[in-house]
């Protein structure tokens with residue numbers, strides 16, 4: 001599933017293609033939405049915002065297109081008149097004179113007015129967005145002291161979109177490693193320095209992944225691995241998807257286990273369970 005950094009990059013592409021443009025047509029591939037198409041005639045796109053793992057595209061008619069990619073949804077941006085070669089189902093098309101933004105396979109699509117937007121059940125539950133440039137480590141640190149989150153294991157908490165929105169499976173492994181914390185620890189077990197480290201690691205890993213198209217290793221380190229002949233996917237992460245390989249910091253062997261139903265990777269030396 002795409003995580004916050006991937007959704008944010010999709011938003012950048014859509015923004016570059018359709019922001020401030022008048023639409024010639026908005027088309028829905030879901031029958032129950034087709035009667036809403038007329039409301040978008042001649043409307044102008046005024047905002048493209050990722051929120052958690054959802055996309056919000058606002059128009060000057062007061063309506064917002066909400067979509068959530070779930071597992072299979074995928075955005076394409078194409079020149080007007082051309083469609084991608086894919087077997088996926090077209091679910092939504094935002095067509096301007098020059099460019100089309102096309103959403104395939106996603107089934108969670110909605111047309112929301114201002115009230116619908118403020119009351120949307122998924123959006124209402126979301127915590128602060130990890131890629132919001134105004135989000136500070138101190139805010140995340142304070143959330144770690146919140147009673148709602150204090151007794152949760154870090155591995156589960158880092159996937160909870162109500163804690164911080166936009167984190168997903170590779171980021172949770174990388175954040176816990178960067179913070180040198182074991183995912184079975186709880187915020188309650190951490191001292192203030194641990195909490196600050198975890199908060200900073202959360203922002204650092206997500207922002208780096210956004211800037212590098214998904215690489216969480218420092219740029220220089222990833223580049224050195226590539227020069228040494230490693231593939232992109234093997235020069236990408238500290239621990240994620242690296243079971244039985246050596247830790248890049250201490251040489252101990254990375255272990256994989258399942259946590260909250262999904263795989264997580266840990267260095268037993270760098271991330272001691274205290």
Ligand SMILES: [Zn+2]
Nearest residue numbers: 247250267270
């Ligand atoms: Zn290590």
